[in-house]
Amino acid sequence: MITRVAGSNRKAKPEPAQETHESLDALVSAFIRGGGEIRQIANGVSGQTAMPPSRHIKIGKKQ
Numbered sequence: 001m002i003t004r005v006a007g008s009n010r011k012a013k014p015e016p017a018q019e020t021h022e023s024l025d026a027l028v029s030a031f032i033r034g035g036g037e038i039r040q041i042a043n044g045v046s047g048q049t050a051m052p053p054s055r056h057i058k059i060g061k062k063q
Contacts, residue, residue, distance in 0.1 A: 032038070 028038075
């Protein structure tokens, strides 16, 4: 008879957030050491280019 432990097929827990912050800090430091530049962008500015307005679909009686 095979005994199975309940929950043994669950996914591993994600890494703690602190490790994520440390790895991100290391990546930013390496970027700057390699000659990269970080620019400050004003609040409310988007990196998206202007796009045509979306077409709205009206459901109901035609007028």
